[in-house]
Every structure is written in C-alpha cells, then in structure tokens.
Amino acid sequence: MKAATGLAITGVLLATLTACGDGDDKKADPTPPVQQCVGKDTPGSTHILQSGPGPLPGGGRAVVTESHLDRTPPTVGISLLGTDPGESTAADVSVGTTITVKGAKYSVVEICAGRVQLVKA
16 A cells, blocks of 8 residues: 555656656747947947936037837937037937037947947047
C-alpha cells in the first residue's frame, strides 16, 4: 500500500511539473528593439535636453519636445527659441540635419531619447 501511495504522489508531482513547464516558452518578439541613440556625439557638441531650454553658443536657446527613435529615420522634435520673448520655431531633426538659430548654423550629430547633440557648422 505504501508503494502504491508513493507512486501516486510521484505521478501527481510529475504531472504538475510537466504542466507548469520550465518557463522557457518565450516567443520571439518580431519587433526589433528601439535604439537608445543614433549618430555619434562629438567632443565640444552642445547637448540640448528635454528637461528645459538650454543655451546655444551663437545665441538663443533650444529644448527637445519629443523623441521618435522608432521612426525611419529616427527624429527628435525641438523648439528653437530666440532671445526675444515669443520668438520660437519648431523643427523635427535627424542626424545630419542643419538648423539655424539667431544666424548661427548647427549640425545634428546625435539624437537620443530626450536629448540631441549639435555642433556649430
């Protein structure tokens, strides 16, 4: 009788373990991961953040408004602010884009989620 009870318990345990699986039943996600940054930061570049307007070396300010690294090409929305109140322009930029603020030209060298790096052109 003890042997029969032991076999029954063993059978229940095996059935439970088999039903639960080994947790390795993950299906492959067909969506590639979104890159955190695109391009390459350059020494001496100006970092513009999403947290608030940052000054540009040639005058004016800029702030990141939104990031779209899942698009082709990846883009970042920025607001370019002049030195005069109410003077602003919105732009969607990607790596290689050139923008002009207060007569100074800047090239986008890297974009990331929440920031963009500009170098004076």
